[in-house]
Amino acid sequence: MASRRQALLLSSSNCHGYNLLEFAKAEISSFLQRNNVKDLIFIPYAQNDFDGYTTKIKNVIDQWGFTVTGLHTYPKPETAISESKAIFIGGGNTFLLLKRLYKNNLVQLMKSKIDDGSLIYIGSSAGTNVATKSIHTTNDMPIIYPPSFEAIGIVPFNINPHYIDKVENEEHKGETRDQRIAEYLEMQHAAPVLGLKEGAILHVDGSKLILKGVNGAVLFSRSQKKSEYNVGADLSFLLNEI
Amino acid sequence: MASRRQALLLSSSNCHGYNLLEFAKAEISSFLQRNNVKDLIFIPYAQNDFDGYTTKIKNVIDQWGFTVTGLHTYPKPETAISESKAIFIGGGNTFLLLKRLYKNNLVQLMKSKIDDGSLIYIGSSAGTNVATKSIHTTNDMPIIYPPSFEAIGIVPFNINPHYIDKVENEEHKGETRDQRIAEYLEMQHAAPVLGLKEGAILHVDGSKLILKGVNGAVLFSRSQKKSEYNVGADLSFLLNEI
Ligand SMILES: [Ca+2]
Ligand SMILES: [Ca+2]
Numbered sequence: 001m002a003s004r005r006q007a008l009l010l011s012s013s014n015c016h017g018y019n020l021l022e023f024a025k026a027e028i029s030s031f032l033q034r035n036n037v038k039d040l041i042f043i044p045y046a047q048n049d050f051d052g053y054t055t056k057i058k059n060v061i062d063q064w065g066f067t068v069t070g071l072h073t074y075p076k077p078e079t080a081i082s083e084s085k086a087i088f089i090g091g092g093n094t095f096l097l098l099k100r101l102y103k104n105n106l107v108q109l110m111k112s113k114i115d116d117g118s119l120i121y122i123g124s125s126a127g128t129n130v131a132t133k134s135i136h137t138t139n140d141m142p143i144i145y146p147p148s149f150e151a152i153g154i155v156p157f158n159i160n161p162h163y164i165d166k167v168e169n170e171e172h173k174g175e176t177r178d179q180r181i182a183e184y185l186e187m188q189h190a191a192p193v194l195g196l197k198e199g200a201i202l203h204v205d206g207s208k209l210i211l212k213g214v215n216g217a218v219l220f221s222r223s224q225k226k227s228e229y230n231v232g233a234d235l236s237f238l239l240n241e242i
Numbered sequence: 243m244a245s246r247r248q249a250l251l252l253s254s255s256n257c258h259g260y261n262l263l264e265f266a267k268a269e270i271s272s273f274l275q276r277n278n279v280k281d282l283i284f285i286p287y288a289q290n291d292f293d294g295y296t297t298k299i300k301n302v303i304d305q306w307g308f309t310v311t312g313l314h315t316y317p318k319p320e321t322a323i324s325e326s327k328a329i330f331i332g333g334g335n336t337f338l339l340l341k342r343l344y345k346n347n348l349v350q351l352m353k354s355k356i357d358d359g360s361l362i363y364i365g366s367s368a369g370t371n372v373a374t375k376s377i378h379t380t381n382d383m384p385i386i387y388p389p390s391f392e393a394i395g396i397v398p399f400n401i402n403p404h405y406i407d408k409v410e411n412e413e414h415k416g417e418t419r420d421q422r423i424a425e426y427l428e429m430q431h432a433a434p435v436l437g438l439k440e441g442a443i444l445h446v447d448g449s450k451l452i453l454k455g456v457n458g459a460v461l462f463s464r465s466q467k468k469s470e471y472n473v474g475a476d477l478s479f480l481l482n483e484i
Contacts, residue, residue, distance in 0.1 A: 012416075048428055093425045095384075136385055139416060142337075143378055143426040145391045162416035174254075174381060174404035174440075183335045184385040186290050198416075 004117030006035060007154050007204040008212075009131055010124040011161045011196035013057075013091060015214065021060050021124075023199050023214050028122060029064050031203075035120050037086040043071045045100035046092025046126040057090060077104040084119065091125025091161075094138035098130050099146040111152050121154060125161045128196070132159045136184055137193050139177075154204060156191065157238050158184070163195030163218060178226070185222050192221040192238060202235070209235040246359030248277060249396050249446040250454075251373055252366040253403045253438035255299075255333060257456065263302050263366075265441050265456050270364060271306050273445075277362050279328040285313045287342035288334025288368040299332060319346040326361065333367025333403075336380035340372050341388040353394050363396060367403045370438070374401045378426055379435050381419075396446060398433065399480055400426070405437030405460060420468070427464050434463040434480060444477070451477040 008024070008031050015023040032040065040061065044053040054070035061068045068088070074080035081087065087110070089097070101107050113119035123131045129138045130151040137158040164177060175183075181193050196202060199215030211217055211233040219235075220226045229235065250266070250273050257265040274282065282303065286295040296312035303310045310330070316322035323329065329352070331339070343349050355361035365373045371380045372393040379400040406419060417425075423435050438444060441457030453459055453475045461477075462468045471477065 096425075096429075137383055139383075141379055141381075141422045141426055142384055142391055143429050144431075149384055149387045164416065174406065180383045183338075184383055187338075187385050189386075 002207060003115045004206060005114050005121075005154050005204055006031075006117065006206075007114070007121040007123065007131060007202075009128040009155075009159065009196070009202040009204065010122070010213070011128065011163065011200045011215070012198050013124045015199040018199075018214075019060075020056070024201055025064060027201055027203070027212055028061070031120070031122070032066055032086060035086065037066070037120065039067050039069065039084070039086070040122075041071050041074075041080060041084045041087045042068050043087060043089040043101075043127070044092075045071075046090060046094065046097035048096075053090060053092075057088065061088075077106060078109060081106055081109055081113070081119070086120045086122070088122040089124070089127030089130065091127055093143055094126040094129045094135050094140045095142050095144050095146055097126045098135055098149075098151060099144050101130060101152075102147050107152055111154070114152070114154055121152075128159055128161050128202075131155070133157055133191050136187075136190070137181060155202075155209070155239065158191050158193045159202070160193055160195040163197050163200075165218070178220075181220050185220060190222055192219060194219055194235070194238070195226075200231070207236060207239055209238055211235060244449060245357045246448060247356050247363075247396050247446055248273070248359070248448075249356070249363040249365065249373060249444075251370040251397075251401065251438070251444040251446065252364070252455070253370065253405065253442045253457070254440050255366045257441040260441075260456075261302075262298070266443055267306060269443055269445070269454055270303070271308075273362070273364070274308055274328060277328065279308070279362065281309050281311065281326070281328070282364075283313050283316075283322060283326045283329045284310050285329055285331040285369070286334075287313075288332060288336065288339035290338075295332060295334075299330065303330075319348060320351060323348055323351055323355070323361070328362045328364070330364040331366070331369030331372065333369055335385055336368040336371045336377050336382045337384050337386050337388055339368045340377055340391075340393060341386050343372060343394075344389050349394055353396070356394070356396055370401055370403050370444075373397070375399055375433050378429075378432075379423060397444075397451070397481065400433050400435045401444070402435055402437040405439050405442075407460070420462075423462050427462060432464055434461060436461055436477070436480070437468075442473070449478060449481055451480055453477060
């Protein structure tokens, strides 16, 4: 059966020139409304201050007419996710986030529920990394060892959030973002990498993938040079090619 | 028994204003001469073109009066390391490098030989990351899953190579290097992090640690704000504190 997945994958929650999540307000609101969702569970695992982080997100999204609750306030995370219709996983550190998702037995549970259409997903930054095939192309430092780099796998490719093609400093010899991604693409197991610029949103709707938000994306693959995509681009081919 | 470790840990092989490894020529040459070493095994595991990478390094270091051979040209890496007196591990991708070191059973072997003084170590960039306690503070993307983030452990703390405190771009909301290191320091298992600026060399000599090269370092720890150290600084306290 075809996947009934529904997701909004944000490059980040912050975008230059906007308040927190403001650039994504229309997309998130209509995504939740279309799916008849009023209540959203926020998963603050990518950071350590669960209460503070949840409050920051709640203060924004509740004003849009929804009700945000932190997953950490439920006695059993597994049960809470089983019974919820929508989740938002925020950014922070991808390794820490994935470690905690595995520890709480949420990775496979989320994948099944998303595939059968009973759970819709919003992710930002690290929350977008863990939505993809694997976390191989996170920008974060590996501050804790997760049981695997494989992730929820809503889409069968990788995403690099906060994508930027500038070099840090012309006199600095550290690798650029493109060089880091090229290192990944040399691996036999490498999937294509979609670099989401800040402000970009990938809308996953069953077998359709559309680029939304206020900024575009860049696609890297083993066989081709990088290609640029603007807001509105149809990237559905990425769901079939692999 | 006190460790008889001898190592030169370079932030990188390239430094602005110098040809490859040129900034480290005097240190590497005298390090090898003091230890009566003429032959050096180069370990190109952090990159994929073993021959090309080894040739690049050999072309530089052989001119200084030593003989470089690639580890990949030996039939058994374990035997080659067992019988060698000096190794140089070059940069590339830290995850790929550590994965290959574990696969070839070299991590524990190197540690024992370095501790008993029968092997001296030169590392650069990724080769410096794997020399420390763990690879938690590499800048590289996690392109392949290693069996552990724990590494050779010549020193009981972490290093961040290519350390730079500039932000990538003022309009970009991605994390700065200092923020990434701060995320690590929030972990219970975090060790201090020495950020080696490009051109910096950490000289490990038994119970002594001296900063050498042409650029300094920055120390981050859980209890203190960051502190700057110039070339010549004695960092031996980092071997005791932990
Ligand atoms: Ca992050
Ligand atoms: Ca590298």
